[in-house]
Structure formats: C-alpha cells, structure tokens
Amino acid sequence: MTVIEHQAREVGVTSGLDPEQLEAVLAPRGPVCVLAGAGTGKTRTITRRIAHLVDSGQVNPEQVLAVTFTARAAAEMRERLESLGVAGPGNRIAAQTFHAAAMRQLRYFWPMAMGDMRWELLEHKFRMVGRVARELGLDVADRDLLRDLSSEIEWAKSSGIGPGQYPDAAQRSHRDLPTDPRTVSQVFAAYEAAKVAPNGDRLLDFEDMLTFTTTILRSDPSIAEEFRSRYRSFVVDEYQDVTPIQQDLLDAWLGGRDDLTVVGDANQTIYSFTGATPSYLLDFTRRYPDATLVRLQRDYRSTPEVVTLANAAIGRARGRIAGSRLKLVGQRPAGPEPVFAGYDDEISEVVGVVARIRSLIRSGVPASEIAVLYRVNAQSEAYEEALSEAGIDYQVRGAQSFFDRPEIVAGMRRLTSLAGGPPPPMPPVDAVRHGLHSVGLTEAEPAGANARARWQQLLRLMEIVEEIASQAPELDFAGLVSKLDERSRMRHAPVGGGVTLSSMHAAKGLEWDAVFLTGLHEGSMPLGRASKTTDDVEEERRLFYVGITRAREHLHLSWSLSRGEGRGAKRRRSRFIDALVPKAEVDFEPLPERTDPDPDVLAALTAWRKEFAEAEGISPVNVMSVTMIRSIATAVPTSIAELVKVRGFGADRADVIGAQVLDVVDAALPGRAAQQNRR
Structure with a gap:
C-alpha cells in the first residue's frame, strides 16, 4: 500500500x-x-x-x-x-x-498437551443427564426436570462452580431449582464422571x-x-x-x-x-x-422522546450498576411522544395494540418495522390470533408460533386422542383441564424454569378453551376440542417481513421503527418470581430498559388490570411505569357518571357487536368487551370525543368503529339529536 x-x-x-x-x-x-x-x-x-x-x-x-x-x-x-x-x-x-x-484452539493444541487421549464434542447435555438421573433413581419421564437439571449444570460450569460447591452457590444465588440442591449436585457429579471413558478419552461439553x-x-x-x-x-x-x-x-x-x-x-x-x-x-x-x-452516550437510533423515557426508566435503578449509568443523548430529530395505554383486561389490550398497529401500517410504517415485545413467550398467542384475524402477517422471533410449540402439540395430541373415545363424565372444560394434566398442566405452578415455561404455555391453551366455551356453551367435549383444532389451523403461517413478535430477551441487539411493550403489569414486569431480591428486580428493570431502547421512533407501552373479561381489576401496572406516565395520563378521564347502563343501549350494542363480529369473521370480544359495552351504555356518549374517554376504547378503535357505535346509541335513544362534532 x-x-x-x-x-x-x-x-x-x-x-x-x-x-x-x-x-x-x-x-x-x-x-x-x-x-x-x-x-x-x-x-x-x-x-x-x-x-x-x-x-x-x-x-x-x-x-x-x-x-x-x-x-x-x-x-x-x-x-x-x-x-x-x-x-x-x-x-x-x-x-x-x-x-x-x-x-479451534482446542482442536489444534489438544494433541500437543494430551497426547493420544481423544475428545469429542457433546453438543447436548440432555441425553447424558437423563442417563445419570436414571441411575440415581430420578423420574426420567419428566423431561422438564431433565432440562432444568441440564440448565443448572450449565450455569454452575459457566460460573466456575463444581458439584461440591453447587448447593451453597445455588442458595446464595436464589436459583429457581427443579428439585433440592443436593440432588442437583449429585446429578452434576455423576454427569461429569460419565463423560470420562475407561481409557481416558473424554466427551467435552461447550463449557x-x-x-x-x-x-x-x-x-x-x-x-x-x-x-x-x-x-x-x-x-x-x-x-x-x-x-x-x-x-x-x-x-x-x-x-x-x-x-x-x-x-x-x-x-x-x-x-x-x-x-x-x-x-x-x-x-x-x-x-x-x-x-x-x-x-459513548450519543444515541443515533432513537428519537429524543424515546431516549428521555429510557433515561428516566434506568435512572431509578439501584445497586452497583446504577453507579456506572450512562445517560443517553438523543441525536435524531424530534418524534412522537411515547404512548401509555391501560386496559381493563388482556383481550382489550391485545385489541388496542393491534388497532394501533393497523393505524401505523396505514400511515406508511412497514409491518417489518413493527415489533410487539412481551416478557414470556406464552404471551405471544393472543397477538398471533389477533394479527391473523386482522390479516396482518407476523413472525415469531426466538420461538415457534404458539400452536407449533412442543408442549402445545403434545397437549393437542392428547385432547384429540381423548375426543375419539367415550364422552368424559365431567363438564367439557373440566375434561380438557384433566386431559392436559398428563402433559404438564398441574394445579400449582411448578418449580424449575423449563417446567414453569411449559406450564405457562399449557395454561394459555386452557384459557383459549375457556374462551371458546364461553362463546359456545352448547359444545360438548369433542366439539370443544374440534373448535380448538379449527382455531389452530386458522392461523396465518408466520412469514418473513411481517410484524415481529418477540420476548424482550430475544429482542436484545435488534431495533424497529415502532415497538409495543406489552403486559407491563406487576407479576409480568417484573416477573413474579423475579421479585424476591433487589438484584432480581434490578435485572428486570434493565430488561425493561432494553425493550424501550429497541424503538427508533414510535413507542407504545401497555398493561391490563385483569387477565380476562369480567374478572375484576386484580392487577396493578408495573412499578417501572408509575414514575414515567405523564400526570395527565395517569388515570382515564371519566365520563359523566350514571348509576346503571341504559338497558336499550346495552341491548342494541350487544346485538350490533355480534352482527359486526360475524360480518368481519372475528370474535365478538375482539370488537368490544362486555365491560366496554356496559361503560358506553352507562355514559351514553354523544360524540367521538366523549366515546374515546370510555376506558379501553381509545382513538384507534374509534377510528374503525366509532361512528357506527354512536349510530347504534342514537338509534337506541329515539329523539336524541345527532351531535355535529362526532366525526
């Protein structure tokens, strides 16, 4: 040169x-x-x-x-x-x-250091752990137990901890153990011994x-x-x-x-x-x-509005890491303010998020530049269904789509097998729950990270069953299973280029124009089991920060106050959000109070919701929840401006069905003059 x-x-x-x-x-x-x-x-x-x-x-x-x-x-x-x-x-x-x-280095230097001794890579611990667990008398049919044991061995080895040190180290680190620590230690020691052949040759795992x-x-x-x-x-x-x-x-x-x-x-x-x-x-x-x-603190990815929120979120961190905190300085032009949205229940949250996604796509944001992020993979199912019904392509990152996940495939296979036999002597929903028990849906949340993840997926499948049964109470067990199978087959196949669905962990290192952080309630963010120690909570706060900083321009943060429609507000939004929500948006602005919903408006909206859902080929609850209908029938709004004040209804929903809802309300109240400012 x-x-x-x-x-x-x-x-x-x-x-x-x-x-x-x-x-x-x-x-x-x-x-x-x-x-x-x-x-x-x-x-x-x-x-x-x-x-x-x-x-x-x-x-x-x-x-x-x-x-x-x-x-x-x-x-x-x-x-x-x-x-x-x-x-x-x-x-x-x-x-x-x-x-x-x-x-690469080991393959080159091993012969020089070890002579004729040979080694092979053990790419997966599962089979070897299963073998030694069987010899120790453990239940090797419990595959989640074996996966959790493998994960614990991997953590210990990555941390430089041997079998003898494991029990004390696991206790100090508050590990989420599948069994008692001494049993894990025994499996760990047997696993290490099993990798050494009698002639000295070895199997080496990645650690x-x-x-x-x-x-x-x-x-x-x-x-x-x-x-x-x-x-x-x-x-x-x-x-x-x-x-x-x-x-x-x-x-x-x-x-x-x-x-x-x-x-x-x-x-x-x-x-x-x-x-x-x-x-x-x-x-x-x-x-x-x-x-x-x-x-390096100059942020070239996100708008100043997103950067300000990220700084505020991580600024409340505690502990040693907080002392080295970087304060980002946004370098991009100004953009929209982050949107905070609270909903009565999870279904309303999903509907609201998908409505806003549809609005962004209509405004020119490519679907491939939109991501929905959640804390655990089981939360993806509701968005997969809602996006499919809306005709919006999606792709699931870091996991298979819900009905393709091994535990769901196993659960569906079990239910289909039972549906081919004699009718079970119990109500259909109870029969489904009983059938799923054999594949991991226990009454109580199990110990161990892998077992718990499997349980969460099956619990979500059970919630889908309960939703189907509530909409069609006449179904027997076989009909309920058939309807569930039909629902699984109606999904769009995930494609490249669609909206990304991802856990917050899997989103690390990625970025999108628009990011929806969902399920931001206590128990989900921070995760319930991660609230035992300050260190656990702070790691969850950092995960929340990572989620915020994936957004280039549009950021939407949402939570719901209950799991399902009509279950009552038993949740509260995440502690990480409390100090971030603008004062004007802390609570929904109430409409004028009435004692009871107007029965004529209530009946008219219920009938219209059913007709609209059938015409669109979607579930009635995805149009409006029962709680929302009762709120509208109580407030009897006269304009779009009043309608969007109904909790959970929002501007995006008003953009799609607002005028029709007001027409239904007007028709149910003869003599009320149509308002001029409704559109």
Whole structure:
C-alpha cells in the first residue's frame, strides 16, 4: 500500500465519527474500555478501532482476535471489517464467538498437551443427564426436570462452580431449582464422571471447551508461547455478558499482557441467570488503572422522546450498576411522544395494540418495522390470533408460533386422542383441564424454569378453551376440542417481513421503527418470581430498559388490570411505569357518571357487536368487551370525543368503529339529536 493509499484509508476509517467514537478509535494500544449505550454505534466504533490499529501498523491483522457472544454478531463484525478493507482473503482478522475460538484452539493444541487421549464434542447435555438421573433413581419421564437439571449444570460450569460447591452457590444465588440442591449436585457429579471413558478419552461439553483450553494454556508454557506469538491484540464485544470461565479464558489468552479493548453497557446486563456478570466491565479500570475509558452516550437510533423515557426508566435503578449509568443523548430529530395505554383486561389490550398497529401500517410504517415485545413467550398467542384475524402477517422471533410449540402439540395430541373415545363424565372444560394434566398442566405452578415455561404455555391453551366455551356453551367435549383444532389451523403461517413478535430477551441487539411493550403489569414486569431480591428486580428493570431502547421512533407501552373479561381489576401496572406516565395520563378521564347502563343501549350494542363480529369473521370480544359495552351504555356518549374517554376504547378503535357505535346509541335513544362534532 502506498503512502497516499494509506492516508486515504486512514481518513476513511476516522471519517464520520463523533468526538467520543474518534477517541475510542484512536486510543493507543493497551487497555481500552468503551462504555457504549444503546444506539451509540458500538460496532461501528470497535471495527473502526481494529481497522485503525491495522492501518497504522500497530498490529498485524492476523494477530487480532475479536470475540462476541453470537454467531450473528460475529458475522456482522466480519462484514464491517471486510468493508473497511482489513479483513477477507489475504487479510484475515478472527472474529468469532468465545466457543468457536476455543474449539479451534482446542482442536489444534489438544494433541500437543494430551497426547493420544481423544475428545469429542457433546453438543447436548440432555441425553447424558437423563442417563445419570436414571441411575440415581430420578423420574426420567419428566423431561422438564431433565432440562432444568441440564440448565443448572450449565450455569454452575459457566460460573466456575463444581458439584461440591453447587448447593451453597445455588442458595446464595436464589436459583429457581427443579428439585433440592443436593440432588442437583449429585446429578452434576455423576454427569461429569460419565463423560470420562475407561481409557481416558473424554466427551467435552461447550463449557469444557473453554475450561480445557484455559488449562492447557496455563499448564504448558510452550503452547502458551505459540498462541501468544500468534494473537497479540484482543477485542471483546458485549463485555457485560462475560461469564467467569470466559474471563478465565481471556486472561489465559492475554497471559499478563494488556492489549485489550472491551465494549459493553452494564445497563444492558440481562443474562445473569446464565452466569453472566458485569463485574469485569465495572472493575476494568481498577484492574487496569492506566486504561483509556471512553463513554459513548450519543444515541443515533432513537428519537429524543424515546431516549428521555429510557433515561428516566434506568435512572431509578439501584445497586452497583446504577453507579456506572450512562445517560443517553438523543441525536435524531424530534418524534412522537411515547404512548401509555391501560386496559381493563388482556383481550382489550391485545385489541388496542393491534388497532394501533393497523393505524401505523396505514400511515406508511412497514409491518417489518413493527415489533410487539412481551416478557414470556406464552404471551405471544393472543397477538398471533389477533394479527391473523386482522390479516396482518407476523413472525415469531426466538420461538415457534404458539400452536407449533412442543408442549402445545403434545397437549393437542392428547385432547384429540381423548375426543375419539367415550364422552368424559365431567363438564367439557373440566375434561380438557384433566386431559392436559398428563402433559404438564398441574394445579400449582411448578418449580424449575423449563417446567414453569411449559406450564405457562399449557395454561394459555386452557384459557383459549375457556374462551371458546364461553362463546359456545352448547359444545360438548369433542366439539370443544374440534373448535380448538379449527382455531389452530386458522392461523396465518408466520412469514418473513411481517410484524415481529418477540420476548424482550430475544429482542436484545435488534431495533424497529415502532415497538409495543406489552403486559407491563406487576407479576409480568417484573416477573413474579423475579421479585424476591433487589438484584432480581434490578435485572428486570434493565430488561425493561432494553425493550424501550429497541424503538427508533414510535413507542407504545401497555398493561391490563385483569387477565380476562369480567374478572375484576386484580392487577396493578408495573412499578417501572408509575414514575414515567405523564400526570395527565395517569388515570382515564371519566365520563359523566350514571348509576346503571341504559338497558336499550346495552341491548342494541350487544346485538350490533355480534352482527359486526360475524360480518368481519372475528370474535365478538375482539370488537368490544362486555365491560366496554356496559361503560358506553352507562355514559351514553354523544360524540367521538366523549366515546374515546370510555376506558379501553381509545382513538384507534374509534377510528374503525366509532361512528357506527354512536349510530347504534342514537338509534337506541329515539329523539336524541345527532351531535355535529362526532366525526
């Protein structure tokens, strides 16, 4: 490369950067910590830093090892580096996940360190855990138990905890255990022993790859010397998510050197349950007192309105992470204010969200730029159904669509089998509940994360059954199961390019023009079982913050006060929202009070709702809830302005059916003059 070419590329590497990004890119070799808030251009910054180090001759491209946590993030990093001309054929910068890097190194160094001993990768723990659990006399037919045991072993190993240390560590960490900790410890010890063959050959799981690579580098100086002569400069993305054994491997890679750049945001620490800890990010400048520390706080993703809300949400955080809080500064032009919406029940919430989605699509927002986010995957079903009925394509991220999930498939198979036999000697809904008991729908919420997730999905299936039965009480058991099967087959197949349905965890690292954060009530956000300790609540707050910062322009936050129509307001909205809702929107503006609903208006609206639902091919409750009809019949609004004040009705619903509802009210009250301002 000529001097002129070098200068031109160096200008390209540093062009378009803000002052803080430029400081991070041009920082000298040595320890560098980049605290990068959501939307501040962290990938752009670290890839430009790597390019600068290469172009300035400070490091050979083949001596750089960049690690991150997902294959998708590693691929994006490689693409960025290739576009900068410092990666690709003849210029190889390694950008990999921790596990991919460890596997490559282990395959190369194992023969040197272990001689003739061989190893194979154990890609899944489940079968091995099942085998040792059977030998210990556990119920291996309980697949959720085996999954939870596998998860606990993975957490312990990622945290550097052995079988003997597990019981005390699990108690200190308030783990959601499937059984008593000593039983988990016994299974853990038996699992570790079962991986070693009599001749010494080994099966290694993904955690073993990291720990064995670390051990080899630390125990064999010649191997360590060979590795460290190859890799001299290290970059770690999402550093707030490293586990203890990943940090141990990084330390072994470095071997006392300090040519290390880390990038992270403690505010986005949401994977503590897997063993991840932000401690290494928070302690970086203590470990390296001479480190360059750069804060990226200019948010190029979201409008100032979204940024302000995100800052307010995380600003109430407590604990050590709060002390390192980044305060984002929005760089985009002003946009719409975030919308807060409370509903009487979950059905009304779903209908309101879908109505607003329809409105956004009509205004020109592509469906692919809209996301509905929720805390647990079981919450997706209602949105899958409502979007299907509205003719809006969708895709479920991070999970299968509801009726394709294994537990739902198993439940449907069980019910179909029972429906082919003699009628059960109990009411149809009770018969369905009894039938689902054998596939995991117990009376009480079970222990263990996997068992609980399965239970939540089956509980949602039971709620669908109860809804069908309430609309068609004449159905017998076989008819109820047939109607449920018909409902499952009516769904649109999820497609690429539609509205994204995703848990908040699965949405990490993504962004959309419009984001709907749903189910924001106590027990869901924060999750009920995550409210036992301050640390748990704070992790839920960070997850809420991650959800907010996925939105570029439109942000809609909603909650409901009851699970189902007519069940009474037993919930309260999330504590995370209480201080964020504008004062004017804390409560719904009430309409003039009446003692009872007008019986003529009530009857007319009920009849109209049924006719409208049949004409549209949707459920009557998706038009208006019974509670909403009673509220309208009590308030007897005379205009659109008054109608939208009815709790849960809202402007979006008024845009679709408001005029028709007022016409029905007028017709039920002869002699009342039509109001001129209703449209």
